[in-house]
Amino acid sequence: MNHDAYPDSYIRAILDGVKTIAMVGASPNWNRPSFFAMKYLQIKGYRVIPVNPAAVGQEILGERVYGSLAEVPGAIDMVDIFRNSEAAGPIADAAIEAGAKVVWMQLGVRNDAAAARGEQADLRVVMNRCPKIEYGRLNGELAWSGVNTGIISSKRRKQGA
Amino acid sequence: MNKPNGPYGFETLSIHAGAAPDPTTGARVTPIYQTTAFVFDDAEHAASLFNLQTWGYIYSRIGNPTVSVLEERIATLEGGRGAIATASGHAAQMLVAFSLMRAGDHLVAGNKLYGGSVTQFTRTFAKFGWDCTLVDPDEPLNFERAIRPETKAIFIEGLANPGGIVVDIEAVAAIAHRAGIPLIVDNTLATPYLCRPFEWGADIVVHSTTKYLSGHGNAMGGVVVDSGRFDWSQNDKFPNLAKPEPAYHGLTFHETFGDLALTAHGHAVGLRDLGACMAPMNAFLTITGSETLPLRMQRHVENAQCVAEFLESDPRVAWVSYAGLEANKYRALARKYLPKGAGAVFTFGVKGGYEVGRRVVEGCELFSHLANVGDTRSLIIHPASTTHRQLNETQQIAAGAGPDVVRLSIGLETVGDLIADLDQALAQASEQVKAAE
Structure with missing residues (x-):
């Protein structure tokens, strides 16, 4: 995968395919970016499980916080990483270990070695993107904010779906 | 979810970008959403919108569906x-x-x-504690010499109003980036059809959409376009975007919105607190105008080239400043930055100076004497007494708007008619001045 320019079809397949997202670095602080993303993804029907060793036992947006990916019970489809690029390496390895199908690194987070390890283990990898922004871009909601979504169509569509 | 877009051409994008059929009604033309506010699903939805945690409309000062279509179109x-x-x-x-x-x-x-921008930057910005230094853009190093530790941006008109002046965008962008600041280019007179400043390293583009983008002299508007490429966190110069924003409950825009930081801040803080939003009706007119931008610009520059060549060869005319003319000092820069044409706003001076020039302006029958540019109609004005009036004479001359200067904005009429109108106005003016002597 060319990690500088993802085709829309690649991102769309990921967002259409995953149901449970473990969010590593999820913050209980309501004005942090992870809180924004978690809230939006919940509204769109995803189950988001927060992982943050500094907030173990607390709840964020109604979900219990776990200390590590290994502690999360049940299957994880995608691991969304809200940590710096260096920390993303071992988290990506833990995501492979946990059986996730997708590793997603947030805006500003990029670790090419970890991405290569993930892809070698048949995971799909996204780096330096936000799932909230990508979801909104592909479903038309981001156009509500004056953004160039890159989407041209003469078909009527449901926005926000 | 829709299919990804192909590598569409400029003409296709002028018509389709941002403007899919209305999701509710199927209306093919973008509706005028003439409403101030938008209902919330429930209290939680309202809270999420106000926190910027979900995308959506709240109040038309911050965002409106008709206006959003235009924003995406121009972006x-x-x-x-x-x-x-x-x-x-x-x-x-x-x-x-x-x-x-x-x-x-x-x-x-x-x-x-x-001239209005010079006044805004030097007089009104000063009241906000923002200092502005003006330099001659013909020498890009002048910008570098004027940069100070507290300098936050360089601003240029790529194709400047009024005098057909072309600035070396690529050279100025490199100077800005060496200093860790963005280059802002006013692209009003070129439009993205003739020049796309982002391809030459500019970081932000602004427009008066009142001019060619709407194109028919019937809708006020402006736009800020962000390339999304400038790294607001590379230094400590841009706390509004890279540090927690106290005007938005401590939200850090660059961290939260990445390359959408300026776009998000411009709506959520800029429009919210400065209040200068575009009206939906004006957005609708500008959307309609923008659909024919490529066709109009082709004809504007063809007509302008013909009129400039006529004036250049006329013995009653002292000089013509149009970068489409071979002898023009900006010809080489125009070839690089404006290969499809050097725009359609330019200046000339008549022999006999101010008095003859004034009579030419007043003697036109087709050219409208008014303070605008970028209309379907051809326009004529004497900048020193109007658009550049607040400047002193030194500033006027520096801006290319000295006492003998007449500015034309060439419209879409039959070009022979435009030339005939200037010809008769020149003849009349020369006779009147001779008779007075």
């Missing part, structure tokens, strides 16, 4: 990431300065600008 045509539409071009300049600057900060701008 796409410029090759940018996002855009903020404003009430006018001046509002766009105010909004972008507000996003980048705080009291005590400094801006470096070219001195060959629309």
Whole structure:
């Protein structure tokens, strides 16, 4: 995968395919970016499980916080990483270990070695993107904010779906 | 979810970008959403919207569906990431300065600008504690020499109003980036059809959409377009975007919105607090106008080239400043930055100076004597007494708007008619002056 320019079809397949997202670095602080993303993804029907060793036992947006990916019970489809690029390496390895199908690194987070390890283990990898922004871009909601979504169509569509 | 877009051409994007059929009604033309506010699903939805945790409309001062279509349209045509539409071009300049600057900060701008921009930057910005230094853009190093630690941006008109002046965008962008600041280009007179400043390294583009983008002289508007490429966190110069924003409950825009930081800040803080939003009706007229931008610009530059060549060869004319003419000092820069044509606003001077020039302006029958450019109609004005009136004579001459200067904005009429109108006005003016002597 060319990690500088993802085709829309690649991102769309990921967002259409995953149901449970473990969010590593999820913050209980309501004005942090992870809180924004978690809230939006919940509204769109995803189950988001927060992982943050500094907030173990607390709840964020109604979900219990776990200390590590290994502690999360049940299957994880995608691991969304809200940590710096260096920390993303071992988290990506833990995501492979946990059986996730997708590793997603947030805006500003990029670790090419970890991405290569993930892809070698048949995971799909996204780096330096936000799932909230990508979801909104592909479903038309981001156009509500004056953004160039890159989407041209003469078909009527449901926005926000 | 829709299919990804192909590598569409400029003409296709001028018609389709941002404007899919209305999702509710199927209306093919973008509806005029003439409403101030939008209902919330419930209290939780309202809270999420106000916190910027979900995308959606709240109040038309911050965002409106008709206006959003225009924003996406222009962002796409410029090759940018996002855009903020404003009430006018001046509002766009105010909004972008507000996003980048705080009291005590400094801006470096070219001195060959629309006179109203010179006044806004040097007089009104000073009241916000924003200092501005004007430099001659013909020598790009002049910008570098004027940069100070508190300088937050360089501002130029790529194709300047009024005098057909072309600035070396690529050279100025390199100077800005060496200093860790963005280059803002006013692309009003070129439009993205003739020049796309982002392809030459500019970071932000502003427009008065009142001019060619709407194109029919019937709708006020402005826009700020962000390339999304400038790294607001590379230094400590841009706390509004890279540090927690106290005007938005401590939200850090760059961290939260990445390359959409300026677009998000421009709406959520800029439009919210400065209030200079575009009206939906004006957005609708500008959307309609933008659909024919490529066709209109082709004819504008063809007509302008013909009129400039006529004037250049006329013995009653002292000089013509149009970068489409071979002898023009900006010809080489125009070849590089404006290969499809050097725009359609330019200046000339008549022999006999101010008095003859004034009579030419008054003697036209087709050219309208008014203070605008970029209309379907051809326009004529004497800048020193109107658009550049607030400047002193030195500033006027520096801006290419000295006492003998007449400015033309060439419209879409039959070009022979435009030449005939100038010909008769020149003849009449020369006779009147002779008779008076």
